[in-house]
Amino acid sequence: MKNIGGYIAVLSSVLAFLLAALVFIQLLDTGTALQEWTWLVIGSTQISFGTLLNPLNGLMLILVAFISLCIHIYSIGYMENDKRLTTFFAYLSLFTAAMLGLVLSPNLLQFYMFWELVGLGSFLLIGFYFYKNRAKQAAKKAFIMTRIGDMGLLIGLILIFWQTGSLQFEAIFTAISGGQVDGGMLTLIGILIFIGAIGKSGQFPLHTWLPDAMEGPTPVSALIHAATMVAAGVYLVAVMYPLYMASTTALIVVAVVGGFTAIYAATIGLVQNDIKQVLAYSTISQLGFMMLAMGTLGYTAGVFHLFTHAFFKALLFLAAGAVIHAVHTQNIKRMGGLHHRLKLTSITFAIGALAISGFPLFSGFFSKEEILSAVWADGQYGLWVIALIAAFLTSLYMFRLYFLVFHGESREPIDQVRPIPFMMKLPMVILTVFAVASGFFNTSWFGSFLGDWLLRESPALAETHHRSSVWVMVAATLVSLGGILLAYMIYIKKQMNQEAWKSSMAGTYNLLTRKYYIDEFYDASFVKGAGWLGRMFVYVERYGVGFLVSFFRELVTTLSKSGSKSQTGQTQTYTAVAFLGMVVFVAVYMMKGGF
């Protein structure tokens, strides 16, 4: 059988999903479960390794296993003709395993270890097409940018260790609630850990790797953007939430970075012409929403959005993958009118777009509405307005994408549209169901199952729970519909010239297409700077250290030359030296009385 590696991987992810489901069902009855073994002894401290299950972990566990299963199945179809299919599935499974390990971690060190392994998985997958130069650069960039964030997490982790004497989550939180750590230190640690989350979740200013990560095969993008990797950052904040609740300043930092990233990425998403790039920026923006929620005491809202986003973002990427698979281009300016040729894809993509735009009754509607409520309830009105604008932009750029790809006329003749295999269609349909339905897990109408579940064992987080008000819902709905309507007017009805503003507002347009020149800035400052410093050290090496080399060489040669010169053969000289030596010895002896 040709694709045996792929089927093994799919089977094992089926197994992972079944086990996750089993664990989840058990978790419904029992409480938090913890298992630990000693991993490393440092002096008198023991660092352990183990598994922890609580409501948040359980939810993530099943979410990760489910999304990963869908993507494994999809990849069988998408990658069927790739020679290195086995390698691909090995990487994919490693990636999933790392994320599952991260979710189950009972202590911060183990969390960090799997966190890095998740990074490795994404690095390998982004660089899967290793022979492409851009894939190489993108993989490298992803690893380095996230590593920068990771150092924040590492420092935070070590500080926690010295402040609380433990790395275990429970012990840390007990120490914090017991007031063992002073406020300034808590804020510092909170911000440092958040830097880790910034790197992983592609928040400003460490977001630049995420759009480049689109160089990987599309199923990978789906996995990175839906349930693994980027979700890990938001999940980290959720896991460490008791720490954040103890520091208002840290929370504000989280909220401001999240809110800014939400609108920042949305504006870039408006002008990108690569189908995957638009989706990438939409992920950054949505992650910003999640962080914003986390930062405004919307714990449930943030996790809820993480949950719904996993489904519709995976769906959108898989649908985009189907389009790319069919037409062999990623440029949306060369697509158009694909609705008739790719009916199923078009419908699923539309549903995904409606979900992310927050169209009423779709999953994104409920979670986004809850975020907006949380921001409002927390009194961050400025951020609330920003979030609302970002939500408007979201539906605008999503439907710009949808209309340009699936409607209108074909802009360029695409000679052959390949049929989409069943293995790809199946997960798309499954995810479509969830993209619609997953919102109903937590609504103000039918009951907040998800919220109750998350808060079941952590009553301390209960104060973060917000009831939504009707007018927030109305505002969210209006904004979402407005964006869709505007996109419809521009791209279908053509009542506005979509190209006109490129010349009338050339400066803004360039700023957006060039992504605010952040890449260029980093290149000119940090990348160039590191190279410059390295070359400066080369000079130090050549002249400074080189001088030392010749000094030692001279020293040794001079000494040996003078040594050989002293072999004069004259007995008088020898005797004189010997006598002198004896005088010195005797003098020492007299002065010190022995040694």
Added chain:
Amino acid sequence: MGILTLLVFSPVIGILAFLFTRNSVDQQRTHVLALMASFVPLLLSILVFVQFQAGNSLTEQVSWITFQVVERTLILNYELAADGFSVVLILLTTVVSLLAILSARWLIDKDVKCFFILMFILEMGILGVFSADNLILFFVFFEITLIPMFFLIGKWGGTDREEAAFRYIIYNGLGSMLLLLAIAVIFVNAGNTNFSVVAEYFSRGEQEGLQLGIAITLLLAFGVKLPIFPLHSWMVKVHVHAPPALVMIHAGVLLKIGAYGLIKFGVAFFPEAFGKLAPVIAILGLINLLYGAFLAFVQDELRAVLAYSSISHMGLILLGVAALNEAGIQGAIFQAVSHGLISALFFLLVGILLVRTQTTRLERLSGLARLTPLLAGFFLAAALAGFGLPGMSGFVSEFTVFIGIFETMPVVGVIGTLGLIMTVVYFLRAILNMTFGSYRNTFGNLKDLNMDEGLSAATLLLCIIGIGVFPNSIALTIQQTLETILMGIGG
């Protein structure tokens, strides 16, 4: 005869075997003989390890020289002993030596017999260094390692081999001189150079000035070996121009003598003096870490990248020593072992690569993953280990060192994390340049790893992952040694 003596002198079997065999026309036979002979120390070292774990004493003592100077008796015995730190390094030595001798068959083709004889002398010297229980014996074995290295570099090295050999001997000769000076001063003061006697003598806390003086001398002497900036230039030359099989031992084990000496004599004998020197050592560590990292970033020769990365990694050992607490010292020991394995793996791969491409210049290599995916994969794995991916030995040492340094000098720790970022940057730059990208067909139809290449690389990688996943295997072995050292520090 005790097992340690057997172990230390077991390489003599190899030496004798080659002295009394004729130059074989069939080089294959010479290589097989060398390989077989190098299994003896390995098996003995495993036995030593087992004995140690079983809690048996590994001390051997034979009276050697006693002499009277004025009214003082100076005692010099032949005495060997092994604690947790030495046992781990002994095991590292035999494993790396075996693989180095195995890998010699791919690249060494002139005067093979002579090469192996020198390699065995070298191995004997290193084993002696790690088993010696007094300073004089330590010094004797230390010198024994010096001579064969000189000839091995000078004769079988690459383009600039003579310069490398001379630079090596000048720097290490000067280092030895300082070491001898320190040892002589210790000897006349303590009347004995047995480790425990010396430690006890100086623990009385007298002669503070003298102690500080000896500590500084030791820091300089071992600083050449480690190496510490700015005494490192010999080591870069050796890395680049010595034969890869030799560099496996050089980077893998020999440089670790620096760390071993610093911790076992420096910190353990003169804790207070080292306490005073700690800020200096920390700054030297930072310089090593960052200077090495930024230089590794701009090199265009893989072996030079690895050389500077060694300097950078040795910075972590210095940081651990500077921390002067449980975590720091433990981290430094872990780093010594871990870096030994990782650089051995790297230079094993360099050897494998050189057979195929005759060059390690980065600009000439590209897209190796296409034809030699296994080789490329091992290189990537070695790089991952190098920048401390969790699950590999490098992570444990990095993490423990940083836990240590953050307790005593958090600012140094924060600056040090910049080094950890740069490590990723330069390793990925170098390795991806070689393995990723398009293959330009410069070297024709490259063949991927064969059986013994793959097995030897896999052995090292397994050790690296083994320590990374079960770090307690090392931590528990060195625990007692660590406690002894820390007792002196008073922590």
